[in-house]
Amino acid sequence: xxxxxxxIRNRITSAVLLLCMILTxxxxxxxxxxxxTPEEQFRQLxxxxxxxxxxxxxxxxxxxxxxxxCYDIMQDVKENEGYLACQCxxxxxxxxxDQYVTIDKVTYLQKFHLGETEDTGFLERYTKIKExxxxxxxxxxxxxxxxxxxxxxxxxxxxxxTYKNTNSSSDYLAVPTLLNGYGVCxxxxxxxxxxxxxxxxxxxxxxxxxxxxxxVNIDGKWYHADPTWDDTYAGSKGTHYFLMRNDDEFRNTMxxxxxxxxxxxxxxxxxxxxxxxxxxxxxxxxxxxxxxMYYYDGYWYYVLNNAVRKNNIQGTDETIICEGNNLSV
Numbered sequence: 001x002x003x004x005x006x007x008i009r010n011r012i013t014s015a016v017l018l019l020c021m022i023l024t025x026x027x028x029x030x031x032x033x034x035x036x037t038p039e040e041q042f043r044q045l046x047x048x049x050x051x052x053x054x055x056x057x058x059x060x061x062x063x064x065x066x067x068x069x070c071y072d073i074m075q076d077v078k079e080n081e082g083y084l085a086c087q088c089x090x091x092x093x094x095x096x097x098d099q100y101v102t103i104d105k106v107t108y109l110q111k112f113h114l115g116e117t118e119d120t121g122f123l124e125r126y127t128k129i130k131e132x133x134x135x136x137x138x139x140x141x142x143x144x145x146x147x148x149x150x151x152x153x154x155x156x157x158x159x160x161x162t163y164k165n166t167n168s169s170s171d172y173l174a175v176p177t178l179l180n181g182y183g184v185c186x187x188x189x190x191x192x193x194x195x196x197x198x199x200x201x202x203x204x205x206x207x208x209x210x211x212x213x214x215x216v217n218i219d220g221k222w223y224h225a226d227p228t229w230d231d232t233y234a235g236s237k238g239t240h241y242f243l244m245r246n247d248d249e250f251r252n253t254m255x256x257x258x259x260x261x262x263x264x265x266x267x268x269x270x271x272x273x274x275x276x277x278x279x280x281x282x283x284x285x286x287x288x289x290x291x292x293m294y295y296y297d298g299y300w301y302y303v304l305n306n307a308v309r310k311n312n313i314q315g316t317d318e319t320i321i322c323e324g325n326n327l328s329v
Contacts, residue, residue, distance in 0.1 A: 038063040043073050050077070050085040053122040084133075087174040087194050088125040129175045133198050143298040146201050147218050148313050150225065151243070151286065152295055153195045158231045158239050159292065161188060186212045188228040206275060209259040213242075221278040224250045226258070240289055244281040247274060285315040294329050301329050 036044070042063055048054070060070075078086050136156070140149060162182045170176035170183070174190035177183030183191075189205055189212040196203040202217035206224070213226035226242035242254075250258040286293070286300075293302040299310040301321070308321040308329060 038065055039069065039073060042070060043077060046074055046077050047082050047085075050082045051126070053119065053126075083197065084129065084194070085126060087190065088129055088176075089122055089173070090119045090125075090170050090176055125175050125179060128179060132178070133195070136195065136198075141297070144295070145313060146199070147244075148295065149199050149201065150196070150216060150218065151240070151293065151300070151313065153192060153199075154225065154227055154230060154240065154243055155292055155294075156195075157188060157191055157227045161191070161227075161231065163188075163228060163232050185228040188212075188231070189214050189226075192225065192227050211258065213258065215275045218244070221280065222276045223278065223281065224258070224276055226250075239292065240286045243286065244284055246276040246278055246282070248277075249282065285311065285318075286313075292329065303327050303329060 042060065042065055045058060045060070049058070136152075139152070144152070157178075160181065161177060163184065164182035165171055165184050166182070170180060170187075172184060172186040172190075174187065174194045177187030178191055186207075192214045193203050193205055196214070196216060204215050206213050206215050211228075213224060213228065215222055216225050217223075224242070224245045224247075229242045230239050242250075245254070285304075289302045289304050291303055293300045295301075299312060299317075301308065301310045303309070306325060306327065307323045308327050309318055310321060311318040
């Protein structure tokens with residue numbers, strides 16, 4: 001009897017072991033890496049070149065990809081996972097695609113920059129901006145809304161950048177503008193777009209009348225934000241006067257006016273004459289604060305009308321901390 005039990009037990013054990021082996025083999029097959037398509041291979045290669053500053057020629061003949069396929073992938077990478085790297089180049093970053101017209105297939109891919117063959121400072125800028133972004137995000141807390149983050153970004157840019165035109169392409173680019181400490185309106189605006197994108201806040205570049213600023217979406221509604229004029233007009237209007245404004249305010253009612261014929265989405269190319277119609281922040285208290293505002297634990301601290309005050313971002317919980325002349329936070 002015991003011998004039969006042992007036989008049954010051994011058979012069960014063998015069956016279990018066999019089943020485990022079958023399941024392991026099935027799992028290995030199901031988890032096998034699916035080969036990358038030529039498009040995916042090209043995307044990974046392009047992103048690697050952007051993020052490493054590699055200028056060497058890459059033979060991509062074997063991928064057998066049409067020119068426009070490569071071009072579309074490049075544009076998409078620069079707008080998404082490669083966006084931050086692109087903003088770190090001293091000159092506009094371009095990848096050259098060589099093709100044989102007779103077969104319409106790209107054979108070589110090589111990176112170069114306008115006016116020069118190599119940007120030796122790229123990796124240093126790329127490393128530095130990633131540190132800055134990490135510190136920015138560490139400064140945020142769970143109480144901050146997207147509007148809090150927009151104001152924080154505006155304060156950071158105004159504090160760290162000065163308007164200056166040196167006739168260099170770097171004056172127009174996001175990361176060089178920040179690390180150099182100066183730039184023109186395009187540099188200011190691109191820098192704000194970069195930070196907003198890193199925070200997951202929808203935004204786009206707006207331009208008109210030889211000027212550039214930002215359209216930002218807060219709580220489902222679009223608004224204008226101009227960090228350049230918030231900086232350069234700080235003495236007369238305040239460092240927040242051009243923040244969270246609508247079309248009519250920017251075009252007509254404000255003492256310093258913005259003009260544009262139509263608004264072009266910098267990333268998609270879509271054109272619209274309307275950016276913002278919301279009046280929710282027309283009377284926002286922040287517009288009246290001329291000097292810096294500082295965030296701490298759900299409140300903003302600032303000086304207004306000879307008093308140090310604190311308030312939430314919406315302006316519904318103001319407290320006067322102290323009153324007097326020549327006050328600062």
